[in-house]
Amino acid sequence: MGVWEIYLTTAMHGLVYGMLIFLVASGLTLVLGMAGVLNIAHAALYMLGAYFAYTFTQFTGSFWLSLILSPLVVALVAVLIERFLLRKTYAKGHVPQILLTFGLLYMISEIVRMVWGTNPLRVFEPPLLSGEIPFLGGTYPVYRLFIIGFSIFILIGMLLFLMRTRVGLIIRAAVHDADMVGALGTNVPVYLFAVYAGGAILAAVAGVIAAPMLSIFSGMGDQILLDCFVVIIVGGFGSLLGAFVAALLVGELQSYGVLWIPQLALVFEFLLMAVVLAIRPTGLFGEEI
Amino acid sequence: MASVLKLENIWKDFSGLEILRGISLEIREGERHAIIGPNGAGKTTLFHVITGFYKPNKGKVFFLDREVTGLSTYRIARLGLSRSFQITSIFPKMTVYENIRNAIVSKLGRRFEWTSLLSRSKEIQKETNRLTELLRLEGVKDMLAMTLSYGWQRRLEVALTLALDPKLILLDEPTAGVDVKETRGFVQFIKEVTVGKTLIMIEHDMDVVFNLADRITVLNQGQVLTTGTLDEIRQNEEVQRAYAGRK
Amino acid sequence: MKRAHPYSLVGSMLIFGFLLLAPRILPEMKIHLMIEVMIFALWAVSFNLLFGHGGLLAFGFGAPYGVGAYAAALLFQHFAGIPLVLTLGLVALLGFLTGIIIGSLSVRLKGAYFALITFGFQMFLYAIALKWYSVTKGDDGFSVTRPALSLPLAGNFSMANVVPVYYFTLAIVALAILATYFFQKTPLGNSIALVRENDIRPPFLGYNVYLIRLTVFSVSCLLAALAGGLFVFFNEFVSTAVIDMNVSMVVLLMAIIGGSDHFLGPILGAAFYVLVQNWLSSLTNRWFLVMGAIFIVVVLYLEGGLISLFIPKKDQPGGSAGRK
Numbered sequence: 077m078g079v080w081e082i083y084l085t086t087a088m089h090g091l092v093y094g095m096l097i098f099l100v101a102s103g104l105t106l107v108l109g110m111a112g113v114l115n116i117a118h119a120a121l122y123m124l125g126a127y128f129a130y131t132f133t134q135f136t137g138s139f140w141l142s143l144i145l146s147p148l149v150v151a152l153v154a155v156l157i158e159r160f161l162l163r164k165t166y167a168k169g170h171v172p173q174i175l176l177t178f179g180l181l182y183m184i185s186e187i188v189r190m191v192w193g194t195n196p197l198r199v200f201e202p203p204l205l206s207g208e209i210p211f212l213g214g215t216y217p218v219y220r221l222f223i224i225g226f227s228i229f230i231l232i233g234m235l236l237f238l239m240r241t242r243v244g245l246i247i248r249a250a251v252h253d254a255d256m257v258g259a260l261g262t263n264v265p266v267y268l269f270a271v272y273a274g275g276a277i278l279a280a281v282a283g284v285i286a287a288p289m290l291s292i293f294s295g296m297g298d299q300i301l302l303d304c305f306v307v308i309i310v311g312g313f314g315s316l317l318g319a320f321v322a323a324l325l326v327g328e329l330q331s332y333g334v335l336w337i338p339q340l341a342l343v344f345e346f347l348l349m350a351v352v353l354a355i356r357p358t359g360l361f362g363e364e365i
Numbered sequence: 366m367a368s369v370l371k372l373e374n375i376w377k378d379f380s381g382l383e384i385l386r387g388i389s390l391e392i393r394e395g396e397r398h399a400i401i402g403p404n405g406a407g408k409t410t411l412f413h414v415i416t417g418f419y420k421p422n423k424g425k426v427f428f429l430d431r432e433v434t435g436l437s438t439y440r441i442a443r444l445g446l447s448r449s450f451q452i453t454s455i456f457p458k459m460t461v462y463e464n465i466r467n468a469i470v471s472k473l474g475r476r477f478e479w480t481s482l483l484s485r486s487k488e489i490q491k492e493t494n495r496l497t498e499l500l501r502l503e504g505v506k507d508m509l510a511m512t513l514s515y516g517w518q519r520r521l522e523v524a525l526t527l528a529l530d531p532k533l534i535l536l537d538e539p540t541a542g543v544d545v546k547e548t549r550g551f552v553q554f555i556k557e558v559t560v561g562k563t564l565i566m567i568e569h570d571m572d573v574v575f576n577l578a579d580r581i582t583v584l585n586q587g588q589v590l591t592t593g594t595l596d597e598i599r600q601n602e603e604v605q606r607a608y609a610g611r612k
Numbered sequence: 613m614k615r616a617h618p619y620s621l622v623g624s625m626l627i628f629g630f631l632l633l634a635p636r637i638l639p640e641m642k643i644h645l646m647i648e649v650m651i652f653a654l655w656a657v658s659f660n661l662l663f664g665h666g667g668l669l670a671f672g673f674g675a676p677y678g679v680g681a682y683a684a685a686l687l688f689q690h691f692a693g694i695p696l697v698l699t700l701g702l703v704a705l706l707g708f709l710t711g712i713i714i715g716s717l718s719v720r721l722k723g724a725y726f727a728l729i730t731f732g733f734q735m736f737l738y739a740i741a742l743k744w745y746s747v748t749k750g751d752d753g754f755s756v757t758r759p760a761l762s763l764p765l766a767g768n769f770s771m772a773n774v775v776p777v778y779y780f781t782l783a784i785v786a787l788a789i790l791a792t793y794f795f796q797k798t799p800l801g802n803s804i805a806l807v808r809e810n811d812i813r814p815p816f817l818g819y820n821v822y823l824i825r826l827t828v829f830s831v832s833c834l835l836a837a838l839a840g841g842l843f844v845f846f847n848e849f850v851s852t853a854v855i856d857m858n859v860s861m862v863v864l865l866m867a868i869i870g871g872s873d874h875f876l877g878p879i880l881g882a883a884f885y886v887l888v889q890n891w892l893s894s895l896t897n898r899w900f901l902v903m904g905a906i907f908i909v910v911v912l913y914l915e916g917g918l919i920s921l922f923i924p925k926k927d928q929p930g931g932s933a934g935r936k
Contacts, residue, residue, distance in 0.1 A: 114724040116728075164912050165911075168915075175669070175864070178861075178864070179904060182857075186904060190898055298735065302728075340740070342735065349729075349732075353721075439821070447816065450812075454812050459809060467806045467817060470803070471818040476819060477827070482794065483799050484797065525817065
């Protein structure tokens with residue numbers, strides 16, 4: 077492959093990873109905007125999505141079935157966490173909240189190691205999506221194109237939902253100013269719950285579709301947490317558009333970073349975050365305090 | 366009389382929403398100045414700009430003939446400009462004595478001292494006790510700030526501002542929320558502890574204004590409507606109109 | 613002026629007395645455990661200087677500890693001739709510098725953001741430790757030998773036996789913890805505490821909040837690095853286990869379970885962690901899960917931590933951790 081093709085392929089990889097990060101970060105940033113809570117345990121849901129995908133694929137032999145089942149199970153876990161643990165911290169303030177969610181991420185990582193072992197696991201792409209196809213002069217894996225396509229499909233669905241439905245309008249308003257929306261008589265907690273559950277499903281879906289491409293390991297949660305964190309800082313708290321742009325940026329930086337300095341691709345993410353914090357602390361699309 | 370504070374054509378907006386539109390003002394030494402105006406006129410924002418909490422989009426701020434526009438809040442405070450808050454901002458889990466001491470340590474420039482024990486410093490102890498007495502807080506000095514009644518917390522709020530021995534005092538609605546019965550005593554308190562000092566206060570309660578201020582500036586929609594003595598303002602038609610428009 | 617509660621004072625003296633006599637009354641295995649408790653106590657105290665006293669919660673506090681550990685290991689390996697005390701001094705200095713670098717970039721952020729950005733820095737340092745195999749030997753790690761302690765007038769003390777290691781560690785840890793205690797009571801310590809209690813007012817009183825936070829962060833990192841260095845000194849081995857994500861959780865467990873409102877809390881937490889872990893791991897492989905569960909229970913139901921069961925709340929000194 078010529079240099080041009082290498083760069084193009086790298087850019088495509090970046091797009092793929094960026095999309096995955098976006099799927100996870102979107103739920104996180106919306107809940108953050110609506111409730112002021114940075115739910116660290118959200119990163120664990122991505123990881124659980126991938127691990128459940130492995131188990132369901134082992135049991136049923138069908139990737140597509142696990143794409144449906146895994147997010148459902150993860151959403152259930154998320155709901156249980158919210159109902160029995162997270163809810164208790166709302167009245168206590170931010171410190172207990174972040175302690176709890178961090179502790180949960182850690183616990184879930186440990187449980188994952190206990191149940192599934194410490195070796196990385198592999199899930200195989202469904203036969204339908206395996207192989208490569210000709211793409212802009214070279215070839216490119218079908219599965220990765222699927223990830224991009226599927227993510228865009230979800231993104232469009234999200235946009236339509238938020239822009240065109242009444243529920244979506246209320247959610248958008250609540251992200252902007254939850255108190256005001258509540259004062260106007262809307263039952264905000266119900267919408268918050270919906271966003272929370274929706275975000276959990278998205279994170280799990282991301283985990284499922286990421287599984288065949290990346291290997292499944294117990295450090296996945298930590299890794300995606302960091303990526304999401306950078307995305308929220310760079311994109312702005314509560315901004316979906318910001319999360320999208322930032323996620324693609326981070327994805328590309330990771331991808332090229334791996335190309336140029338494989339050992340320390342993290343550097344670029346940090347540089348980006350440092351630059352944004354220095355120039356525009358509220359994020360590219362965040363609102364001024 | 367020396368100029369203590371001078372504002373030249375201050376403009377401040379937030380993402381296009383203009384709050385302060387071309388404010389110019391001068392406060393002289395020893396003056397007791399009240400800033401009044403309907404809600405949303407920009408009074409607290411003006412305080413934020415003066416104290417360096419916000420940077421004005423246009424215009425300059427001079428404190429004691431020295432330009433301080435854009436300086437950090439803590440630098441401006443160290444130059445001798447101190448303010449109180451409309452919503453009480455004290456150190457709730459510390460005693461009244463410790464609250465005042467926080468201001469004293471800063472005043473004496475000993476914030477970063479790490480080679481001596483705070484409780485052993487005679488200088489800090491003496492100065493804190495002196496100020497606690499001066500500010501009439503002796504009786505409550507060992508009480509935790511959060512256990513004080515609201516009225517006494519407001520006194521502590523003002524006391525913290527004054528403990529710095531500032532050259533200019535800014536009081537943001539000092540009597541906000543204070544019981545009507547207590548207001549009289551509180552105003553008397555303010556009067557006594559700020560004798561001879563230069564004072565700017567934001568107030569809604571006109572009785573308090575007439576009691577404490579000799580000059581008044583009226584702000585409306587981010588602009589100075591007029592400045593003058595009590596009588597001049599009382600008789601000003603524009604002021605009456607601005608207030609009549611609101612309830 | 614607040615005096616330390618009689619329980620805390622008497623308790624501390626009893627504990628110290630016990631520590632002095634321990635090597636004579638305990639079997640060797642237990643002495644190893646005690647050394648670990650002391651080192652972790654220092655580490656937990658340093659964490660709580662930042663969190664309980666300074667009000668800053670950092671999820672990446674494994675970073676300075678790990679930096680200290682690797683620094684000590686590399687100094688022991690390549691510069692074995694340097695006097696032990698000087699090596700530890702260098703380790704502490706390096707910790708301080710690490711704190712300045714990470715702190716200057718992080719301290720402007722608040723709450724969860726500050727917590728996570730420090731986590732990010734630690735992950736970055738972990739990646740370096742993992743991948744720079746030629747220097748750190750990645751997760752294989754490498755061994756070092758303890759240098760002897762040479763004091764100017766007292767002569768050389770070999771550190772091959774565990775008893776001198778015990779007393780040396782006790783001396784350093786006790787000094788460092790005492791220094792931390794008095795540091796909190798200086799005007800600077802007070803500045804740090806008041807910034808924790810109210811983060812709006814201090815600038816208007818002339819306090820440079822950024823610099824104060826940077827200071828407490830750097831001092832905490834100094835102490836944490838010292839703890840890391842002592843750990844390598846004791847363990848004679850270093851690997852990425854000193855700077856991986858587990859490590860962040862360990863110090864958090866100790867400080868929170870012990871209790872972050874009181875100075876002795878983290879020390880109790882360290883003792884709890886080391887002793888309970890030792891006991892539990894003989895029963896089950898999954899003791900980390902039990903610890904995690906205890907952590908969550910404490911966060912939800914026992915905010916003052918274990919120490920609050922022994923020392924009544926109203927006697928806890930100068931201001932509690934900002935639970936806003």
